Amino acid sequence: MNVWIAIGLTAVGCYLVKLLGLLVPAGALERPLVQRLAALLPVALLAALTAQQTFSTGGSLVLDARAAGLAAAAVALVLRAPFLAVVGVAVVVTAGVRALGW
Amino acid sequence: MAEQTAPPVIRDDGATRAKPDAAVVRDALGVGVAVGLSGFAFGVTSAGAGLSLAQTCVLSLLVFTGASQFALVGALAAGGNPFTAAAGAFFLGTRNAFYGLRLSQLLALPKAIRPLAAHWVIDETTAVALAQPSRRTARLGFTLTGLTLYVLWNLTTFLGGLGAEAIGDTTAWGLDAAGPAVFLALLAPMLKSATERATAGIAVLLGLGLLPVLPAGVPVLAAAFAAPLVLWFQGRRMSTDAREEDPR
Numbered sequence: 111m112n113v114w115i116a117i118g119l120t121a122v123g124c125y126l127v128k129l130l131g132l133l134v135p136a137g138a139l140e141r142p143l144v145q146r147l148a149a150l151l152p153v154a155l156l157a158a159l160t161a162q163q164t165f166s167t168g169g170s171l172v173l174d175a176r177a178a179g180l181a182a183a184a185v186a187l188v189l190r191a192p193f194l195a196v197v198g199v200a201v202v203v204t205a206g207v208r209a210l211g212w
Numbered sequence: 213m214a215e216q217t218a219p220p221v222i223r224d225d226g227a228t229r230a231k232p233d234a235a236v237v238r239d240a241l242g243v244g245v246a247v248g249l250s251g252f253a254f255g256v257t258s259a260g261a262g263l264s265l266a267q268t269c270v271l272s273l274l275v276f277t278g279a280s281q282f283a284l285v286g287a288l289a290a291g292g293n294p295f296t297a298a299a300g301a302f303f304l305g306t307r308n309a310f311y312g313l314r315l316s317q318l319l320a321l322p323k324a325i326r327p328l329a330a331h332w333v334i335d336e337t338t339a340v341a342l343a344q345p346s347r348r349t350a351r352l353g354f355t356l357t358g359l360t361l362y363v364l365w366n367l368t369t370f371l372g373g374l375g376a377e378a379i380g381d382t383t384a385w386g387l388d389a390a391g392p393a394v395f396l397a398l399l400a401p402m403l404k405s406a407t408e409r410a411t412a413g414i415a416v417l418l419g420l421g422l423l424p425v426l427p428a429g430v431p432v433l434a435a436a437f438a439a440p441l442v443l444w445f446q447g448r449r450m451s452t453d454a455r456e457e458d459p460r
Contacts, residue, residue: 113267116294120284121274123298124305128277129330131312132321140313143443148310149402150411150439155304156279156399157412158419158435163286163392166423179389180396187400193246197253200393205386 175212179204236349240356243336247278248364253390254281255372260382261289265373272369276362277334279398280305282391283432292429300432311338318342318350332358407442414438 164180165171183200191199251272258268263285271281280301287297312333318341321329332354340357344350376382403409415438422431 112294113263113288116284116288116297117267117271117274119294119298120271120280120301120305123302124275124277124280124308125331127302127306127309128312128333129327131309131333132316132326132330134313145310146443147439148307150408150443151436152279152304152307153399153402153408153411154415154436154438155283155300155432156395156402157415157438158432159283159286159300160392160395160399161416162290162419162423162432163395164389165420166290168291169424169428171420171423175386176389176392179386180392183389183393183396187397193397194250196397197250197390197393200389200396201386203386204389205384208384208386 175204175207178207178212231345231349233349233352236344236353237356239340239343240353241360243340244357244360244364247336248361249368250278250394251365251368252372252375253394254278254285254365255369255374256376256379256382256387257282257372257391258285258369259373259376260387261285263288265370265377268373269366269370272366275301275305276331276365277305277308278365279395282394286391287429287432290428293427296427296429296433300429303433303436308333311335314338315341315354318347319354320347329354329358332362334361336361407446411438411442414441 160180164176165173167174179200179202182203183196186196186199254272255268258271258281259265263271268285271284275281275284283304284297284301287300288294292300312330315333315338316326319329337354337357341350341354344353376387379385379387382388399412403412415435418438419431419435422434426434
């Protein structure tokens with residue numbers, strides 16, 4: 111049930127912010143500080159999410175095969191690999207390191 | 213979903229005439245197909261996080277903004293309560309409001325269509341629409357990218373969820389790395405200047421440092437404060453610099 115509540119809240123919330131942008135008069139959100147905050151907010155959230163989902167299990171910090179997978183993904187990004195290749199490399203390297211028993 | 217901007221098509225044949233529809237279609241389909249396929253990763257990740265196939269598919273159908281979907285299932289898998297999990301997903305989705313602002317001027321949609329079009333206001337449709345030279349081609353690009361992505365994203369979500377259930381233990385296949393890899397791929401093009409890098413660095417420290425002490429889902433929200441924090445420091449430094457330049 112909890113999962114459905116979370117899904118419902120996310121669906122309604124995400125739809126309403128999309129609609130908000132199309133409905134409010136231009137200029138209402140055009141203040142420079144608001145714009146800069148809106149650009150930086152996803153940076154902070156994505157960075158925290160990447161770190162947490164790489165280095166934690168449940169509520170504790172761990173270092174496991176995912177770290178190797180994400181390091182490989184970072185290299186792929188530096189080499190300008192396409193999106194799907196970046197994700198694919200992370201998955202394959204994580205599986206490989208895990209198969210080696212780490 | 214991925215921050216993949218279609219490369220702007222630059223043509224030298226006879227000044228800047230109207231861009232042919234075929235080129236717009238190519239831009240739209242290219243982005244739509246590449247990113248739509250990554251729905252596999254979402255379907256698998258969501259199933260690995262313990263969501264049912266129905267829950268996974270409803271997310272892609274009704275939320276339809278990839279980063280928020282990944283964040284939500286990740287938070288639920290970590291044991292977060294539904295409200296903090298939804299809050300993290302919601303904050304990631306707020307950037308779509310700013311896309312909508314730019315699109316509403318560019319596309320000039322009739323009021324009656326806006327509630328429908330709103331569902332497709334995401335990274336990729338905005339990138340394709342903004343890359344077009346005229347209102348007509350922008351509308352075409354927005355609609356085609358939205359349609360291609362919506363169909364493929366939902367189809368591949370379903371197949372990914374179904375496949376994950378068949379595979380069983382998704383971690384043995386390294387599929388638990390797909391979620392964070394998607395986040396990293398979305399994040400990388402945003403790290404343009406020192407401001408973004410400082411924000412990311414502080415957010416990582418907050419997110420990992422608070423993880424063992426706060427309830428699941430809350431550390432991500434706390435890490436979001438890295439953004440106003442960096443802007444505040446920047447504002448202070450700028451005003452200090454201004455004062456130093458003015459000796460009185």
